[in-house]
Amino acid sequence: MHFDHRQYLRMFEPKLLTVLREGYRFTDFRRDLIAGLTVAVVALPLAMALAIASGTTPEKGLHTAIIAGFLISMFSGSRVQIGGPTAAFIPVVFVVIQKFGYGGLILCTLLAGLMLIAAGLLRLGTLMKYMPQPVITGFTAGIAVSIFSSQVKDMLGLQMGSVPVEFIPRWSAYAQHIATTQPTAVALTVLGLAVIVGLRRWRPNWPGFLIALLACTLVATSFAMPAETIGSKFGELPSALPTFEFPHIPFERTFELLPSALTIAFLAGVESLLSAVVADGMTGGRHRSNGELVAQGVANVGSALFGGLPATGAIARTATNVRSGGRTPVAGMLHAVFLLAFMLLLAPLMGHVPLAALAAVLLVVAWNMSEVENFRSTMSAPIGDRVVLLLTFFLTVFLDLTVAIQAGIVVAAFVFMFRMSEAMEVSSGIRATDDDLLREGMAQGDEDQRAKLPKGVEAFQISGPLFFGSSNRLDNLLDQFFESPKVFILRMRLVPVIDASGVHALKKLAERCQRKGIALVISGLQEQPNRVISNMQLQERDGELHFVSNFDRAVKLAEAIVARSDT
Template structure:
C-alpha cells in the first residue's frame, strides 16, 4: 500500500523534535548560559528525587540516577517541548513496585521496553491529541490513589520499623505495619519530622532554594553528628557505583510477555498522560506550543533506552519542568545539560551519598505524595454531578485497593458510559411545533404551527452518536397513526457517527414499511459527508434531503397534496 507523500510529510512534521527547530532558529551564547544555569538548578532538585523514587520502587538508588541521566537526556533531545524535563516520577512507583515483586527486575526491563515501543507507535500514529480527552475525574482519582500508595509505602522508613519487605497490596501493607509498630525507631521519626519540616519551611520562606537537597544535607549532618542508629543508603544498598551507566540486561522473562502487557500499557499510559500534562503546563508558563506526537515518540525512545541500560520508566516531570522554566531554561539543551550534571554529581558525590539516612528520603517522598495528591482537585470534583463523583471515587478506590491498571480501565469505561448517558439526555428530539432553532434561517413558527395534515416534524438538538441513536425509534413509535410524511430536522446536529447512520437507515426502513415518506432537512457539513461515505443518499419515493426546513415543508406539501382527478369527497 502506497502512503501519500503529504501524509508522510505531515507525520514527520508532527514528530520533529523541538531541538531541530531551535537549531534552525540559531542558538546563541546567551541561550547556552541560561540553559546551563537552569540545567544545574534542576539537577540539584533531581538528584535526591531520583534516588528516593528508585528506593520507593523497590530497587537500588543508582537505578533512579541512571534513569534521570539516560531518559532525561533523550526526552529533551527528541521531545516536542522546548523546556520539558524528564526522568523517573512518583506516578510509576506503585506499578513498578508490583512488577518487580511479581516478575523480578528482568520483568520490569521487559515491561519498560514494551511501554517504550507502545509510545513510539502512538506518536507515529499521531495519537498524541487523543490524550487530551482523558476524563479529569479519572486523572484526579488515580493520581490521588497513587499519592496514598506512595505515602503508605514510606511508613517503614519514616518510622524506622524493624520488618522485612513491604507488601505490595494496600491492606496487607497496613497489617504488616500494625504488626511491627512496636519496633518504631524514635531517631528515624525525628529525622523524618526534621526533613518534612525543613522542606515545608523552605518552600514557604525560600521557595527558590533547593529544599529537597537542603533537607537531605541537614538530616545527613544530624545523623553523622549524633551517630543516630538509622538505616542509610550505604547500610542497605552499599556504596553507589562511580561509573557511567552501561548496558544492563538481566534475566528477562520473555515467556511471560503476555502477563506483562497490562502493566506495560499502564506504564505507557502514565508516561504519555503525565508528559503531555507537563507539556501543557509548560505551554501556559512560556506561551509556546508543544508537539504532542513528538513528545510521545521521545518518551518511547527514552523508556526503551532506559530499559536497555537497566533503568526505570520515565516521563515528563511537571515540578522539575516548572523549576527549569523559573530558572530561565529556554531550549531543550537545558534538559540535556540537567542530565549531564546529574551524571557529574553521581561520579563525584557517590562516596558521600552512602551516609544519606533513609528517613530523610522518606520525608522527601512524603512531601511528594502530598504534592501529587491534588487534594483541592479532589475536593472540587466531589462537588461535581453524581457521575463525575462516581468515576472519581471508583478510580481512586481501585487504585488504592486493587490495581492501577484495572483502575484506569474501569475508570475510563465508566466515564464513557456517564458521558453517553449525559449526551443522550442532552440531545433533544422535539416536535415540529417547538421554538424555532437558531441557525435554521428559513424556518418560522407560523410554518411549524401549520404543518399539513399527515405531516409530522421532529428536531434533533445535539450530536447523533451511539448513545442517542436508539431514541430515533422512540420518536417514531410514539405515533399511534403513522404520518404520511416524517420530517427529521438536523440543522442543530454538528456530528453523526456510524451508529447514528445505522439508526437513520433503520428509521428509513420502518418508514418504508409504514408507508411514510422521510425527509431529512438542514444537514451540516460533517453529517452530510458521513451520509455520502456510508451510502445514505436521497432516494425518490423513500427519502428526500432538503437544504432547510422551509424546503422540507414544500416537499411535504407536494407529497400530501391530493392527486388531480381523485375523488375529493
C-alpha cells in the same frame, strides 16, 4: 488526499534541531548551564528516593535520570522538558519487580518504550488531551496515597522484613510491627519535613529537598544516631558510568507483562504531555505532542538497556528549569551531565543519607501529587464525574493501577454516552424559537406550528448528536401518532454529528415508514451528517425518502406528496 511526508516528518523533529537552526548563542548556553545545575540539585535526592520507593536500589534512579533525562531533552518535542523517574511509576514498578523480578521490569520498560514510539508515529499524541480529568485526578490521588503508604516503614523505622504489595496487608503488617518504631527515625523524618516546608515558605528558591537530606545526614552523623542509611541497606553506591547491560529477560512472560507495560506507556505519555502543556503556559511556546511521545519512547528503551527505570517528563522539574532561566533542550541535557558528575564525585557521601530523610522527601511528593483542592472541587461536579473519580481512586489504592485506569476510562465513556443521549432531544416541532422561524422563512410568533402543517403531515425535530448512545431515541417516533401521517418530516438542522449507529437508526426509521406507507422527509442536514449518510448509501427514493435543505422546502414537498396521494 495527498500525503505530505515532509509535513509528517516535521511533527517529530526535535526542538533541539529547531533551536540550533535558529542560532544558539553563548548567552543561551550560560542560562542553560545555570538552569541545568539547579534542576540537577533538585533531581538528585528525588532520583534516589523514587528508586528506593519503587523497590530497587538508588543508583537505578540516578542512572534513569542521567540516561533517560539526556535522551528526553535531546529528542523532545518541547524546548524545556526535563525527564526522569517520577512518582507516578512507583506503584506499578514496585508490583512488577515483586512479581517478575528486575528482568521483568526491563522487558516492561522496553515494551512501554516501543508503545510510545508507535503512538507518536501514529499521531496519537493529540488524543491524550481527551483523557477525562476525573480519571487523571483519581489515579493521581490514589498514587499519592500509595506512596505515603510505602514510606511508613522508613518514616517510623519499623523493624520488619519486606513490605507487602497490597494496601490492606501492608497496613496490617505495619500494625503488627508498630511496637518496633524507632524514635530516631521519627525525629529525622520530622526534621526533614520541617526543613522542606520551612524553606518552601521562607526561601522558596532554595533546593529544599537537597538541604533537608544534608541537614538530616549531618544531624544523624554528628549525634551518631542509630538510623538506617542508604549505605547500611544497599551498600556503597557505584561511582562509575552507567553501563549497557542486558539482564535475563523473561520473554516467555511477555503477555503477562503487557498490561503493566501499557500502564507505564500510558502514564509516561499523559504525564509528559501534561508537563509540556504546563511548560508552554510558562514560556509561551508550543510543543510537538507526537514528537514528544517518540522522545519518551526512545528514552525508555535507552533507560532499560542501561539498567534504569521507566521515565517521563517531570512537571515539577520542568517548571524549575523554566523558572531558573532554561529555554532550550540544552538545559535538560546539562542537567543529566551534572547528575552524572554528582554520582561520580559524591557516591561515597550519599551512603550516609538516612532513609528517614528520603521518606520525608517522598511524603512531600505524595502531598503535592494528591492535589487535595482539585480532588475536592471534582467532588462538587455532577454525579457521573464523582463516580469516575472515586472509582479510579479506590481501585488505584486497593486493587491495581492498570485496572483503575481501564475501569475509569470505561465508566467515563459510559457517563459521556449517557450525557450525550440526554443532550439529544426529540421534540414534536409544534413550536419553534424566533431564531428558528427567521432562519427557515416562517412567520414569527408563538402560535401552534402544527396548525401550519398540511393535513396528514407530522414533523419532529432532533437536537444534539445522533450517535450510538442516543440513536435508540428514534425507535418509537412513529408510535406517538393516533393516526399514521402520510408524510413525516424529520428536522435535523440541530444535529451536528452522526455516526454509523445513527445512520442505521435512520435506515430502520425509513424502513418502518415504508412499511406503513409514510413518506419520510429529512430536512436541514449539516455537512458532517450529510457526508456520513451519503457515504453509507442512505439514498433518496421517490415517494419514500427525501432530503431537503430546510424546513420550508420540506413543508412544500410534503404538500405535493399529500396532493398526489389524494388524486
